[in-house]
Amino acid sequence: MNEEVGRNSDKIRHSDEDYHDITIDWSNESFDYRKQLFHQLSAFTGIPVEHQEYVSVNNALLRIGGLLNTEWKDKTHMVGYAWQYDTKERAMNTFHDGDCFLFRTKLFGDDAGFGCRYELWHQSLVNETECNRHYCHYLGRRSFTEKLSELMKSDKLQKIFNESVLQFSRQPEILKRVRLNLNINHLTYPLCTAVASEWPNLLRFNANYLRYRG
Numbered sequence: 001m002n003e004e005v006g007r008n009s010d011k012i013r014h015s016d017e018d019y020h021d022i023t024i025d026w027s028n029e030s031f032d033y034r035k036q037l038f039h040q041l042s043a044f045t046g047i048p049v050e051h052q053e054y055v056s057v058n059n060a061l062l063r064i065g066g067l068l069n070t071e072w073k074d075k076t077h078m079v080g081y082a083w084q085y086d087t088k089e090r091a092m093n094t095f096h097d098g099d100c101f102l103f104r105t106k107l108f109g110d111d112a113g114f115g116c117r118y119e120l121w122h123q124s125l126v127n128e129t130e131c132n133r134h135y136c137h138y139l140g141r142r143s144f145t146e147k148l149s150e151l152m153k154s155d156k157l158q159k160i161f162n163e164s165v166l167q168f169s170r171q172p173e174i175l176k177r178v179r180l181n182l183n184i185n186h187l188t189y190p191l192c193t194a195v196a197s198e199w200p201n202l203l204r205f206n207a208n209y210l211r212y213r214g
Contacts, residue, residue, distance in 0.1 A: 008092075010099045012044070012120060015140035019100060020044055026092060033091055038069045045105060045145050047116055051152045053108075055118040057094045057101070058125060058134065065094030074113045102126045102135050105145040107152075107187050109179050111169045114161040116148060136192035151184060 006027040011019035022040050024033050042049045050073040056066040068086050101120035108117060126135045138144070151157055161178060168174040179185035 008095045008097050010095055010097070010101065012101045012103045014103055014142040014145065015135075015137040017142055024095060026088070032070075033088060034067050034070050037067060038071065041118060044103075045118075046149045047105070047145075047152055051115040053112065053115050053117050055120060057120045059094065059096070059099065059122045060124045065090055067091055067094075073115070102140055103145075104135065104140045105148050106189070107148045107184070109161055109182075109184060109188055110172065110175055111165055113165055114152070114158055116152060131192050131194035133195055136194065139190060139192060148187065151187070157182060157184070 006025060008022075008024040008026070010022050010024075012022055013019045022037070022044075024036050026033055028036065037055065038049055038052050041047075041052060041055065049069070049071050052069050053072050054066060054068050056064065058064055066086075100123045102123060104119040104121070106117045106119060108115065121135045126132065131137055160182065164175065164178045168178070176185060179188060
């Protein structure tokens with residue numbers, strides 16, 4: 001953290017782009033650090049703020065932290081979140097001034113709703129030329145984020161999935177069927193071969209399409 005001005009100036013990028021500046025003013029209480037971060041990520045991705053649930057930050061030396069979006073659309077889902085672990089002090093220890101991160105957008109459709117989560121991987125954890133167990137260059141592309149942004153901006157998809165969650169909450173197999181019928185299951189939790197090869201007994205590729213769709 002920049003102690004003199006109370007700001008963090010970090011950089012993020014998709015795997016196929018140059019770095020983009022992200023700044024957090026820790027002293028701004030009227031528009032706090034969470035809102036600052038998620039509004040900047042919204043501008044960066046084109047995804048509305050209310051559809052962004054969480055960002056995980058994977059830093060050098062494997063310091064792992066994250067922030068929940070206080071403007072996430074489902075306030076009832078946030079009630080059970082352990083807010084004592086999402087503090088300003090923890091966030092300040094997660095982001096260090098001048099850090100550079102590789103960025104990835106992840107789509108989810110489960111009992112938390114239909115939205116996205118972000119991953120930030122410190123450049124020291126990423127192989128610059130190929131995928132590794134931390135970061136997939138294919139899934140980290142701008143075009144992948146744009147595809148997910150289009151889906152989340154669809155009022156029709158949001159309505160169908162939100163109604164399904166109300167009816168089938170905590171029934172993952174039924175919600176998976178909803179994702180298959182909407183043809184989005186293959187975009188939720190896609191698995192990189194570099195990651196799967198690290199844990200072959202734990203991770204496997206699933207059937208992500210209905211048989212008649214191919």
